[in-house]
Amino acid sequence: MQTKIVISLAAAALMGCGAVAPAHAAGDLFIYNWTDYTAPDVIKKFEKETGIKVTLDTYDSNETLLAKLKSGSAGYDIVVVSSDFVPIFAKEGLIQKIDGPKIPGYDNIDAKWKSPAWDKDNEYSVPYDWGVTAFTVNTKFVKDPGDSLKLLFSPPEDAKGKVGMFGAPSEVMALAEVYLGMTPCQTDPANMKKVSDLLEAQAPSVKVYNSDGIIDRQGSGETWIHQAWNGDAARTRAVNPDVHFIFPKEGVVGWMDNMAVPTSAKDPDNAKLFIKFMMQPENSAMSSNFTHYASGIAGAEKFYDPAMKDAPELKVPADLKMQFTPACPEAATKLMDRVWTKLKK
Numbered sequence: 001m002q003t004k005i006v007i008s009l010a011a012a013a014l015m016g017c018g019a020v021a022p023a024h025a026a027g028d029l030f031i032y033n034w035t036d037y038t039a040p041d042v043i044k045k046f047e048k049e050t051g052i053k054v055t056l057d058t059y060d061s062n063e064t065l066l067a068k069l070k071s072g073s074a075g076y077d078i079v080v081v082s083s084d085f086v087p088i089f090a091k092e093g094l095i096q097k098i099d100g101p102k103i104p105g106y107d108n109i110d111a112k113w114k115s116p117a118w119d120k121d122n123e124y125s126v127p128y129d130w131g132v133t134a135f136t137v138n139t140k141f142v143k144d145p146g147d148s149l150k151l152l153f154s155p156p157e158d159a160k161g162k163v164g165m166f167g168a169p170s171e172v173m174a175l176a177e178v179y180l181g182m183t184p185c186q187t188d189p190a191n192m193k194k195v196s197d198l199l200e201a202q203a204p205s206v207k208v209y210n211s212d213g214i215i216d217r218q219g220s221g222e223t224w225i226h227q228a229w230n231g232d233a234a235r236t237r238a239v240n241p242d243v244h245f246i247f248p249k250e251g252v253v254g255w256m257d258n259m260a261v262p263t264s265a266k267d268p269d270n271a272k273l274f275i276k277f278m279m280q281p282e283n284s285a286m287s288s289n290f291t292h293y294a295s296g297i298a299g300a301e302k303f304y305d306p307a308m309k310d311a312p313e314l315k316v317p318a319d320l321k322m323q324f325t326p327a328c329p330e331a332a333t334k335l336m337d338r339v340w341t342k343l344k345k
């Protein structure tokens with residue numbers, strides 16, 4: 001009985017039938033999102049508007065999310081998947097069709113993010129935030145950082161043990177490939193040998209391979225140079241103004257993170273309500289004001305805080321080479337895994 005009431009409330013709200021103010025709890029929503037990627041005030045507002053209780057759990061990479069959903073026991077209603085992994089999750093049957101264009105608010109998506117290469121009809125996913133991957137430098141310790149990925153991949157002797165890299169093979173390799181002038185997802189073993197040699201030579205300088213805790217590590221000076229996403233870089237600069245995001249001359253990796261609903265979701269209706277909520281420009285901007293990543297929703301900009309609007313990390317130069325990683329074929333993933341296993345030995 002309880003379930004029925006929950007579903008009809010959710011369905012009513014999804015159809016846009018005015019304000020739903022349930023007198024009792026309208027069920028739960030389990031969100032699994034990247035670390036530091038969910039704004040507390042957004043969750044509070046959603047809970048207040050819908051009566052749905054949100055529980056949040058976090059992860060550090062697409063690889064961790066993939067392993068979790070593959071384990072089958074996750075129980076999450078919403079996950080956030082990067083553009084290069086959406087086709088992989090869909091192919092593996094780990095996310096369900098949500099028919100994005102049918103969810104109210106879909107029209108708010110910025111035209112350039114509609115029907116994207118990774119999910120042509122937004123069958124499985126809708127945009128959340130987008131950004132670019134390069135690195136940050138603490139100029140208190142590295143006086144002249146220049147504009148090359150060389151600083152990250154072949155750091156100077158005095159930066160030994162002061163470099164941080166992400167903990168996800170897909171993201172480490174993609175940026176290494178950009179540095180080496182290759183396209184991501186190499187299947188040519190000779191090219192992957194070059195990637196491997198580069199990362200092996202860099203390894204003695206690397207303090208940690210970890211995509212979590214970067215704001216703390218770079219903010220505190222524990223690391224001087226760190227692979228970084230631009231939004232986290234903006235947040236790090238707010239903690240420590242000596243930390244700067246570099247747009248390297250070799251280019252950056254670009255990505256869009258997308259909301260999706262696992263096949264194993266307990267409450268897909270509540271998940272769609274959340275997606276609908278997040279496609280409202282004001283709510284998406286509230287999220288961006290926290291994450292410091294650019295929203296994929298048209299009209300969100302006018303609700304950005306000055307800190308978000310003016311962040312240099314978000315001003316991607318128009319002539320910068322930005323490579324959106326496609327979903328890597330299995331052959332590429334196998335080579336990456338081999339390089340990664342050797343690196344982490």
Ligand code: N2P
Pocket residue numbers: 034035036037082229232255257
């Ligand atoms: C924020 C996570 C950024 C997501 N910590 C990168 N795709």
